[in-house]
Amino acid sequence: MKVDYIIVGLGLAGLAFVEELIAAEKTFLVFEDDSQTSSLVAGGVYNPVILKRFTPVWNAIEQLKLALPFYKKLEEKLQIKVDEKFITKKSFKSIEDQNNWFAALDKPKLVDYLDPKLDTHNYHGVLADFNFGNVKHTGRIDTQKLVEAYRDYLKGKNLIRFENFNYADVELKENTVNYQDINASKIVFCEGFGIKQNPFFNYLPLNEAKGELLTIHAPELKIDFLLKSTLFVLPIGNHTYKVGATFNWKDKTSIPSKEGKEELIDKLKKVINVDYTIVNQTAGVRPTVKDRRPLVGVHPEYKQLVVLNGLGTRGVMIAPTVAKNLYKHLEKGENLDEEINITRF
Ligand SMILES: Cc1cc2nc3c(=O)[nH]c(=O)nc-3n(C[C@H](O)[C@H](O)[C@H](O)COP(=O)(O)OP(=O)(O)OC[C@H]3O[C@@H](n4cnc5c(N)ncnc54)[C@H](O)[C@@H]3O)c2cc1C
Known part of the structure; x- marks a missing residue:
């Protein structure tokens, strides 16, 4: 089987990236093993103000401009109310x-x-x-309702496998990557805290x-x-x-x-x-990060391997923006925001 992308993890990060792939008519397959629960248990609150110090949350106002229409579109697509x-x-x-x-x-x-x-x-x-x-x-955002409905939607289209992604089965080719029966151009890892098991990206300071x-x-x-x-x-x-x-x-x-x-x-x-x-x-x-910024980008040695993580305490607001930035970086050569790029580590 040949696909453009393999996505590991279907929480808020995986979901936002998959939405970019669908919009661009890319082919993909998602792996989800229920090992992490962050997106399922989150309060789901969006609020651009830090209420301890009364300061703006990093880039939140810009992020909300993208996030609110993003969730509205998903409500229409999945026929659910989450916002x-x-x-x-x-x-x-x-x-x-x-x-x-x-x-x-x-x-x-x-x-x-x-x-x-x-x-x-x-x-x-x-x-x-x-x-x-x-x-x-x-x-x-009722993140549990959203993520569960989205997984069902992918299941209905045979685009998700509910199984553990086994890192030992990753076989790097010159420009692509093989995983078991699949050949993909890229793997995007969206595992939340599960990144600690990922031998390619567990050096990042979560x-x-x-x-x-x-x-x-x-x-x-x-x-x-x-x-x-x-x-x-x-x-x-x-x-x-x-x-x-x-x-x-x-x-x-x-x-x-x-x-x-x-x-x-x-x-x-x-x-x-x-x-x-x-x-x-x-x-x-x-998945909080030492410098409180997301972890996004391409592996320093293997360009087929990509990470989308570190959404921290505010995945609802951040996910749509960073997923879009990553997609445009991979497919259109746009720069990744330096603040989120894993090259900083
Ligand atoms: C108690 C709590 C309250 C929160 N409240 C808010 C809030 O009010 N507002 C807000 O914006 N954010 C909140 N957050 C933060 C928010 O939950 C996160 O920012 C966000 O959910 C992270 O999404 P993610 O997709 O990166 O990670 P996750 O949700 O952890 O998703 C990763 C997915 O990858 C899967 N996975 C991992 N490894 C593998 C593997 N090897 N194979 C297959 N699948 C794998 C996991 O099962 C999981 O489903 C809260 C978090 C918690 C814990």
Whole structure:
């Protein structure tokens, strides 16, 4: 079998790159072994403002211009609803926190997002001593629904194999690459934290961070915005909320832990004071990078081997932009953004 591309991994990175291939009518085959869960458990939030420091997220406004139409197109193509828009309410920790918010209002990149009017409303069940600041134009992509629907779509077209990609079977030819029964021009590796098993790219400095989330049912809590305090409380319907997330740089498994649960319960006590039950706990490893920039580009020795990784904590916003940049680099000779190019390592 001959294809233009083999794609290893169908999370947000793989999905965004496959969309480029389909648009250009390239042939491809995807491998997915369910070893990583990041795109399945992600909160899916998009917000171009760092709410600790009130600074813009790297390139986020430009990324959102591409990402929002990208997800809208996927909603139409897959006949699903995944983009839910809402306001994010930052619960201020102190007067100083509030003052920093006011000081940030003038930043040109934030002016469309930060609402100058403080929200002084009391929301039943929400603990907040210093009011809220509204961040406009934020929302959430239901990444689990999207990724699962996309895998089904590829399955229906026989374009995905649900099996482990075995690196030992890669056979490099002069201009192409063989993998088992397939000959491809290129392999694009989109394995998230799975890159650690990849002998061609595991030299890249991933500084992965496990994250855990709880799903709670809190019938008395009635909020239709994303509440951002020491953790986030994200409404997902039917009085159910996702609560998270933890950051753990030691545990490298995708298994929900007792410590993660206790940490979230403990923090949640300071955010809401209504009864709730825990209905689910999930975990995944975020592919975060030491310099907080994606890992994209062509292998220094083998030009048939390519990586698309390092989406970190913000895969929803970043994936469509970096996938497009990579595709144009490979097929049209356009430059890769130096900040994301793996040649920096
Ligand atoms: C708790 C948590 C909360 C998060 N919240 C947000 C958020 O609110 N907003 C946001 O934008 N981002 C969030 N993220 C980050 C986001 O999940 C990531 O940036 C993104 O999902 C990474 O996508 P990816 O495709 O690079 O990696 P992954 O999602 O890990 O996908 C890689 C895929 O490759 C497959 N794979 C790996 N190795 C192989 C192999 N050898 N053979 C076959 N298949 C293989 C894996 O099974 C996996 O499906 C969160 C992450 C976590 C863990």
